[in-house]
Amino acid sequence: MADPTEETSGAQPKAPCDDQPNHPAQELAVVDLACPRKDKRQNSGGSRTIHKTKLGRPAKLSTSLDCTVSKTLTPNRVVELPPNASTDSQDVIARLPHEWEQKVTSWGEPAYRGRQVFEWIHRHGVLDPAEMSNLPKALRARLVEEGVRWPLAMISSHLSDDRTNKLLVGMPDGERVETVLIPQLQDPTVVTQCISSQVGCAMGCVFCASGVAGLKRQMSAGEIVAQVLLGRHELEPDQRIRNVVFMGMGEPLHNYDALARALVLLTHPDGIDLSKRRVTVSTSGLVRQIDRLGRDFGGQVQLAVSLHAVRDEDRSAIMPINRRHGLDELMACLRRYPLSKRQRITIEYTLIKGVNDSIADANAMVDLLRGVPVKVNLIPMNPISASDLQAPDSSHVMRFQQRLTARGLSVFVRKTRGDDVAAACGQLAFHPGKQTEARSLRRA
Numbered sequence: 384m385a386d387p388t389e390e391t392s393g394a395q396p397k398a399p400c401d402d403q404p405n406h407p408a409q410e411l412a413v414v415d416l417a418c419p420r421k422d423k424r425q426n427s428g429g430s431r432t433i434h435k436t437k438l439g440r441p442a443k444l445s446t447s448l449d450c451t452v453s454k455t456l457t458p459n460r461v462v463e464l465p466p467n468a469s470t471d472s473q474d475v476i477a478r479l480p481h482e483w484e485q486k487v488t489s490w491g492e493p494a495y496r497g498r499q500v501f502e503w504i505h506r507h508g509v510l511d512p513a514e515m516s517n518l519p520k521a522l523r524a525r526l527v528e529e530g531v532r533w534p535l536a537m538i539s540s541h542l543s544d545d546r547t548n549k550l551l552v553g554m555p556d557g558e559r560v561e562t563v564l565i566p567q568l569q570d571p572t573v574v575t576q577c578i579s580s581q582v583g584c585a586m587g588c589v590f591c592a593s594g595v596a597g598l599k600r601q602m603s604a605g606e607i608v609a610q611v612l613l614g615r616h617e618l619e620p621d622q623r624i625r626n627v628v629f630m631g632m633g634e635p636l637h638n639y640d641a642l643a644r645a646l647v648l649l650t651h652p653d654g655i656d657l658s659k660r661r662v663t664v665s666t667s668g669l670v671r672q673i674d675r676l677g678r679d680f681g682g683q684v685q686l687a688v689s690l691h692a693v694r695d696e697d698r699s700a701i702m703p704i705n706r707r708h709g710l711d712e713l714m715a716c717l718r719r720y721p722l723s724k725r726q727r728i729t730i731e732y733t734l735i736k737g738v739n740d741s742i743a744d745a746n747a748m749v750d751l752l753r754g755v756p757v758k759v760n761l762i763p764m765n766p767i768s769a770s771d772l773q774a775p776d777s778s779h780v781m782r783f784q785q786r787l788t789a790r791g792l793s794v795f796v797r798k799t800r801g802d803d804v805a806a807a808c809g810q811l812a813f814h815p816g817k818q819t820e821a822r823s824l825r826r827a
């Protein structure tokens with residue numbers, strides 16, 4: 384997984400982790416859910432996998448986190464859900480402060496208790512009512528009855544040599560998704576978290592492991608946000624999550640209502656309080672939903688678009704969504720996406736040797752993106768054992784980048800992160816049954 388918030392402008396693309404010794408992944412069986420940090424300390428020398436053998440709540444918050452409820456609430460900072468946003472009354476983790484206020488007042492409690500519940504869950508990551516120490520016992524018991532508990536459980540974590548940490552999390556119905564914690568290279572205390580929005584994916588991109596089984600089910604807003612609550616438990620004491628990117632399993636815009644609510648929750652000032660500019664929604668190109676996102680959030684949420692090919696014929700072969708919304712339609716949509724002056728849409732472009740890496744491709748990209756405020760992230764393809772498709776060599780990547788730059792585009796080359804624990808960009812895990820189709824793109 385490349386950290387989309389890190390840019391390596393003008394740098395020579397490196398082979399994955401070529402500045403690290405090539406440690407084989409170690410596997411540790413760990414039964415003790417109560418102390419994952421102990422295992423990290425004992426095994427800091429290389430990538431390793433920690434299996435947690437039962438579902439349950441994550442370990443307690445680090446003592447360095449302030450778990451007291453703040454006395455100063457922020458009732459005046461109203462965060463609105465988009466119009467017509469749906470409410471899932473069963474999804475208790477996804478309730479907003481005013482919804483908790485309504486709920487607790489219906490139980491005969493004062494309204495401010497509702498905000499306290501929201502703060503416990505979203506600011507402090509405490510989902511066990513028994514630990515909500517400033518609430519009356521009767522209310523805590525009511526919250527248990529209401530279903531306030533962790534909607535996710537950590538099953539295993541896979542820590543890379545470069546400290547990228549891939550978490551496998553389970554849901555009560557047995558489904559599993561992955562989320563990845565990616566410390567910045569320059570400052571590892573600053574972490575970007577990549578989160579999932581669906582179990583599986585209906586988009587069927589041929590180069591993506593998430594599309595293998597198709598869409599199994601949508602994730603609820605509570606499940607989406609709980610990935611971040613759970614991710615915070617896995618940080619080292621000096622780390623904090625500063626960016627969240629929807630680039631894990633699923634097409635987030637295909638689960639729009641849950642996405643919209645999750646965006647409001649993630650950025651709520653009484654909760655996790657991320658800046659909207661630090662939340663990125665990545666899409667394969669669902670045009671109507673991009674328009675809706677722009678309308679609902681006024682362009683404040685960062686948008687990333689997986690392009691990967693610059694001609695309809697090529698893109699349709701690897702991304703079926705392109706057959707419904709071709710490149711002209713997609714570019715017109717991006718041109719009208721509301722952006723502030725300095726904001727740009729991120730274009731993700733995976734460079735595959737002999738497929739989409741020619742200078743003619745670079746020129747076509749410049750023509751295609753004309754008039755769209757973008758920055759381009761070039762991602763040299765991760766090596767996949769089941770495929771003979773490869774990244775171009777670094778000098779070729781540089782030539783491609785230079786051509787784009789010379790013709791006026793802002794271009795960055797991503798350093799791949801976490802590939803030794805298979806946390807590298809999921810878009811590149813080739814679908815074994817569809818390799819032939821992907822290979823057919825290779826030019827003579």
Ligand code: SF4
Nearest residue numbers: 584586588591594633
């Ligand atoms: S690349 Fe994204 S949109 Fe395409 S199948 Fe994978 S998860 Fe879905």
